[in-house]
Amino acid sequence: MTTPLHIGFIPLVDASALIVAVDKGFAAAEGLDITLTREVSWSNVRDKLNIGRFDAAHLLAPVAIASSLGLGHVKLPIVAPFNLGLNGNAITVSPALHAAIMGEIDGDPRNPLVTAQALSRVVAARRKAGAEPLTFGMTFPFSTHNYQLRFWMAAGGVDPDEDVHLVVLPPPYMVDSLANGHVDAFCVGAPWNSVAVDLGVGQILHFVSDILVRAAEKVLAVRRGWSEKNPETLAALIRAASHAAQFIEQPDNRAEAAHILAKPQYIGVDAEVIRRTLDGRLKISPDGTMRESSRYLLVGREGAARPDPAQAAWLYAQMVRWGQTAMQPDALKTAMGVFRPDLYDAAMGQPAKPGNGVDAVGAFAGPAFNPDDIAGHLAAFTIGRWKP
């Protein structure tokens, strides 16, 4: 007997495990008959998951936490038993802003602290000249993109709420907005950074893996109530996604995976651009300069698929730091409880294991992240909306 499931996704490369699970039959092999629905906004994905039009969804990790806490919207407990992707975003800047930052650079431009400090000098010079503040695009108020941009620029002394404008832009509009000067830079997932570079309107300044070594980006999200009523279906879904992730991570399968993802009903961009993302080998400049990173986007490899509650704690800490919510021990517990390694382990038939105890995030600035002492951690940062 097969179980019908409705799953929503946004056309981004980190939806790949779900798409390949359906297209290559990994879901059918687990007895699941999945209907994938392509959506145009995270608000739609969240709301349709909320009211049960979707059984599961490709969701921004911070949205899963914000929904569970009732931040910004209706409160709905979500569980995330599978990471669809770690990292995968990049910061792309206009050629003009790139030139301005490089003009102020003092050190290795691959070091995010060096570029953030240069940005700070660019911002100061613009203020002195009476120019408009720079505008940065990101995808959602509760998004890793928002927190990664803020973390980066604040480390160099730029206050993201005072010194620049941060605006929400739907990913498909990012490239046009950069081209027509509506924004000076953006942080977005694949394939949009590569599209901007290919069109000659942007230059990739950083992979977000420069900012955090491991950042939970998108999760497989289900309603907590649904997960409790359908434990076997959920376990089958986790296994199907896991098989798909393993398939995608085999270098020999990458061409086929990119071809599947490129289909118009899925992501609908050139397979070659998707291939670059999966391989972590991106053209970063219109002049053809390439950059390779083994950490650009992790789909399942290096234990990426297993949710780590410490990463949920880091995302919660960012919500606190930037004034989206007040610090509350209960809320921290709820946030960490969204990420469910126990459900992952049970589905995969592996024994439960304790956290590995090392810094789960690996940020380029500030002290090592300790989920047991978020107040102490935040106290190390001078820029923020949080007051102890």
Next chain:
Amino acid sequence: MSAESSPKIVIVDESPIRAAILEEGLREAGFTRVVHIREMQSLLARIYAEDPDVILIDLENPSRDVLEAMFQVSRAVRRPIAMFVDQSDAASIQASVDAGVSAYIVDGLKKERIKPILDLCISRFNAFSKLQDELDRTKSALEERKVIDRAKGILMKVKGLTEDEAYVLMRSTAMREKKKIGEIAQSILTASELLK
């Protein structure tokens, strides 16, 4: 309802026809202060400038995520804006999602005053999709009509049949092969194209 007591409503929709249908419905119901925003560039700035009490946006619009930024604590917003469909309104939120529309209201506006707006919105959106479906069906029926007429012409010429005879021949072939007459007509066109 006087102009002052009528809440100001902004419709964010890239479809001018649907927005017009909705706007007309709202005006008929006495909501006289309605503004339609079609251009998605600088959407938030335009909304702040209009300073509406209610914002209606279609769910096919990626800019819905832009509106979510209104909930953030920000210096730019004078009045915080909250989503109308709250915990107690499961039926409302389902009906609006199925119709393809979402509503946001400025905090403080009474729920009783919003309900008729949302209900009207849902019914107009549903009416629009019905209209769209009918239009699509009419279009394809017209297309089929054209194909049948051309196939008839070919049969009349090649086989020396009258118009009625040509039609009867296609219809009986369609019945025998359990196909639609449009499909038979299409294969005649294709065959005649190949045999040219």
